[in-house]
Amino acid sequence: MERFLEQDLTGAEFRECVLSNARLIGVVMDDAEIDGLVSNLVVNGVEVSGYVEQELDRRHPVRLLIRSDDPADLREACRRVRAGWATTVQRLDAMPPGSEHRRVDDEWSTVETLRHLVFVHDSWFRRCVLGSTALFTPFGLGPDYVFDEGEQGLDRSAEPGLAEVLTVRDRQAAELETWLATVSAADLLEPAPVPDGPGWPTYARGRSVVQCLRTVLNEEHEHHGFAVRDLDRMSSSPPDRVPPSAG
Numbered sequence: 001m002e003r004f005l006e007q008d009l010t011g012a013e014f015r016e017c018v019l020s021n022a023r024l025i026g027v028v029m030d031d032a033e034i035d036g037l038v039s040n041l042v043v044n045g046v047e048v049s050g051y052v053e054q055e056l057d058r059r060h061p062v063r064l065l066i067r068s069d070d071p072a073d074l075r076e077a078c079r080r081v082r083a084g085w086a087t088t089v090q091r092l093d094a095m096p097p098g099s100e101h102r103r104v105d106d107e108w109s110t111v112e113t114l115r116h117l118v119f120v121h122d123s124w125f126r127r128c129v130l131g132s133t134a135l136f137t138p139f140g141l142g143p144d145y146v147f148d149e150g151e152q153g154l155d156r157s158a159e160p161g162l163a164e165v166l167t168v169r170d171r172q173a174a175e176l177e178t179w180l181a182t183v184s185a186a187d188l189l190e191p192a193p194v195p196d197g198p199g200w201p202t203y204a205r206g207r208s209v210v211q212c213l214r215t216v217l218n219e220e221h222e223h224h225g226f227a228v229r230d231l232d233r234m235s236s237s238p239p240d241r242v243p244p245s246a247g
Helices: 049-059 062-066 071-093 110-127 162-182 209-235
Strands: none
Touching: 049 062, 062 071, 062 209, 071 162, 071 209, 110 162, 110 209
16 A cells, blocks of 8 residues: 655646555645546545435436436437537537647547447447457557457547547437337346456446446536537647647
8 A cells, every 4th residue: 555644746646546545644635636437435534435426417417317227318418418418519610720649638539549449339339238259440549458459440540530539429320219219128138248358348247238337428418528528628728738649
């Protein structure tokens, strides 16, 4: 265990870190920001993650639909997240050229975010829900810790344009919507047909179909929020303050 004692961590950034069971004692946290999977968070003796979840549900009712086991609710959740992305893409079209490839605070650009969602569909829907063994879309973008990318058809050096990514996204959306149109509540509770052998995500074995589907919808919703956040920041910052994508 690493211990920080009487150190000034002003401006520190912890990215993709595991902070489970961390204890922050006697700290000063003005203007701090926490973004991640947070549960059982106690601040000054008060467990606050429940309040946070309630507020997020109030702001984003689609979260309630995503947590449902009712196929009709899940179809509506899919429709809403797609509508949100359509509005954001229209907004992006009205922004200065190149905005789709710009990064804010070293986060993924909008194109990179959409490429990640292509990867999510290929892995968590096609592979885990449909049981497909097909290679992933080459320009799909997974997290850095995804193993054997090349063997799964991914090309980390790919640099697709927005139009190319959106074409694949539309095809994937049609595939998901067609499946959702006929799926039953009983189908959703079946074990996910994750193929045997290597391939991302191997840890999905043992999960139900609806659990894998929720991963897709949650990723769509959460990453849309990240994209909107960054476009808001981009719109309020001069272009030279927003570093271009490394890609």
